[in-house]
Amino acid sequence: MPEPFYVTTPIYYPNDVPHIGHAYTSVAADALARWRRLWGDDVVFLTGTDEHGLKMQRTAEAEGITPQELVDRTSPAFRELTTLLDLTNTDFIRTTEPRHYEAVRQFLQVVYDNGYIELSTYEGLYCVACEAYYGEDELVDGNCPIHKTPIEHVTEENYFFQLSRFEDRLLQHYAENPEAVQPDTRRNEVLGFIKQGLRDFSMSRTSLTWGIPLPWDPKHVTYVWFDALFNYCTAIGYGTDRERFDRYWPVDYHLIGKDILRFHAVYWPAMLMAGGEAPPKRVFAHGFLLVGGEKMAKSGSNQVAPADLVAEFGSDGYRYHFLADQRFGPDGDFSHEAMVARYNADLANNFGNLASRVLNMAVSYCGGIAPAERVSGPLVAACAQAFEGARDGMDKLDYASATSAVWDLIRAANSFIEDSEPWKLNKAGDADATAAVLGDCLEALRVVALLASPFIPRAATELWCRLGLDGSPEDQRLPDAAAWGLGPISTTLDKGTPLFPRIET
Numbered sequence: 221m222p223e224p225f226y227v228t229t230p231i232y233y234p235n236d237v238p239h240i241g242h243a244y245t246s247v248a249a250d251a252l253a254r255w256r257r258l259w260g261d262d263v264v265f266l267t268g269t270d271e272h273g274l275k276m277q278r279t280a281e282a283e284g285i286t287p288q289e290l291v292d293r294t295s296p297a298f299r300e301l302t303t304l305l306d307l308t309n310t311d312f313i314r315t316t317e318p319r320h321y322e323a324v325r326q327f328l329q330v331v332y333d334n335g336y337i338e339l340s341t342y343e344g345l346y347c348v349a350c351e352a353y354y355g356e357d358e359l360v361d362g363n364c365p366i367h368k369t370p371i372e373h374v375t376e377e378n379y380f381f382q383l384s385r386f387e388d389r390l391l392q393h394y395a396e397n398p399e400a401v402q403p404d405t406r407r408n409e410v411l412g413f414i415k416q417g418l419r420d421f422s423m424s425r426t427s428l429t430w431g432i433p434l435p436w437d438p439k440h441v442t443y444v445w446f447d448a449l450f451n452y453c454t455a456i457g458y459g460t461d462r463e464r465f466d467r468y469w470p471v472d473y474h475l476i477g478k479d480i481l482r483f484h485a486v487y488w489p490a491m492l493m494a495g496g497e498a499p500p501k502r503v504f505a506h507g508f509l510l511v512g513g514e515k516m517a518k519s520g521s522n523q524v525a526p527a528d529l530v531a532e533f534g535s536d537g538y539r540y541h542f543l544a545d546q547r548f549g550p551d552g553d554f555s556h557e558a559m560v561a562r563y564n565a566d567l568a569n570n571f572g573n574l575a576s577r578v579l580n581m582a583v584s585y586c587g588g589i590a591p592a593e594r595v596s597g598p599l600v601a602a603c604a605q606a607f608e609g610a611r612d613g614m615d616k617l618d619y620a621s622a623t624s625a626v627w628d629l630i631r632a633a634n635s636f637i638e639d640s641e642p643w644k645l646n647k648a649g650d651a652d653a654t655a656a657v658l659g660d661c662l663e664a665l666r667v668v669a670l671l672a673s674p675f676i677p678r679a680a681t682e683l684w685c686r687l688g689l690d691g692s693p694e695d696q697r698l699p700d701a702a703a704w705g706l707g708p709i710s711t712t713l714d715k716g717t718p719l720f721p722r723i724e725t
């Protein structure tokens with residue numbers, strides 16, 4: 221029976237069009253999902269849109285339409301990221317779907333019956349863009365610390381979730397599970413926040429109607445974050461299919477941006493504990509992609525649309541840049557020039573050249589039939605290192621080091637060709653020596669196609685085909701498939717056209 225593996229992205233607010241910041245988490249989650257499938261795991265990969273709340277209601281009001289009309293119009297652009305970026309998400313959830321409505325109401329009732337929700341009056345400072353309350357001390361010049369926009373004074377009779385009762389349990393959970401929040405800087409941030417003391421938070425609203433009514437008091441709608449976080453449970457069958465739910469929960473990885481860490485690493489585990497469910501196994505918070513040193517503004521001039529970059533670099537070129545050239549963890553600056561430079565160096569030159577020179581030479585010198593690799597050729601160690609490096613990188617979600625391990629193999633194979641000069645061996649009529657060098661290179665290319673497939677799936681599959689191999693890299697199983705010596709032998713090779721044409725600036 222394959223092991224279950226469950227990975228999620230945040231569900232995106234569709235009051236905005238998708239930009240590279242949204243797509244960033246989705247591409248990272250996809251590479252992880254593909255990597256785990258190579259290990260034979262039964263992967264559930266979830267993404268979707270977060271459609272309730274004041275932000276959505278106000279955007280709709282400003283346009284003179286209903287919130288439902290708004291989200292029906294804007295959610296599809298997020299769903300389309302799947303096709304655009306070759307994502308292999310197994311589900312796409314919208315929080316306005318009936319399945320979510322039902323699941324949230326069931327969960328709310330459990331938490332309420334367990335005595336963790338009570339009615340009280342609240343006066344507080346609310347940021348609509350964050351859909352969150354702030355304390356006076358957290359404001360920056362009287363503004364929201366994240367959006368730098370004015371904060372609103374709100375007084376409401378609300379139901380409160382008793383977060384304060386979970387301080388000890390959360391600290392104990394994080395002490396027992398040090399990997400539960402990653403990277404370490406984020407873990408320390410979360411521990412610091414919990415240790416300062418947790419305040420109960422209001423989990424219902426009467427000031428708006430756009431949300432899920434509380435089952436025991438339908439004048440109130442559920443606070444958007446309480447509803448949104450639960451999407452992760454709805455999608456795997458909470459309330460309708462307990463067996464399925466227990467198979468995938470707790471989630472292996474919630475991938476999120478650093479701005480929503482508190483919700484995922486403090487509120488969410490406490491909510492789950494209150495409902496008698498296990499907290500997430502791991503929450504990994506990455507940094508922001510900045511454009512010109514600034515966070516992308518909503519509909520701002522510095523927004524970069526994934527579709528524009530895909531048109532220029534292809535979906536593999538897009539994926540490769542955000543995985544290999546941006547560290548997953550700290551903030552990173554997006555620059556078009558850096559993207560072009562890295563594309564030309566790593567994809568057009570290193571990857572593309574290796575594939576085209578090896579295939580071209582094997583077609584002309586060996587009649588297009590793949591010669592065998594040597595049992596212990598000079599590239600055996602480089603292949604083993606590429607696999608180890610990719611595995612270590614992916615275990616830490618360090619995509620940059622995982623890809624760089626694979627590209628080390630590409631560089632090693634290119635140097636091996638330079639050093640052994642098969643064109644000279646061929647010219648001298650040494651057919652055995654020529655075949656030996658090219659056989660080794662073809663086997664290295666197979667390992668490259670396999671290990672690069674989570675990052676650049678199109679080119680990897682195309683290369684696999686050109687090597688004359690059966691099936692696709694996705695059908696292979698690690699660790700066995702990474703072992704040296706599995707072929708291509710006597711397959712018919714196809715030299716094809718350049719996999720990554722150079723981009724001229």
Ligand code: MSP
Binds near residue numbers: 241245270449
């Ligand atoms: N709807 C909530 C998440 C609910 S999850 C139960 C939300 N949506 S969002 O659309 O505003 O942001 C979604 C994700 O995109 C967040 O993880 C956020 O960090 C990420 N990004 C938005 N802009 C970003 C960058 N410029 N760079 C990297 N990621 C950023 O929050």
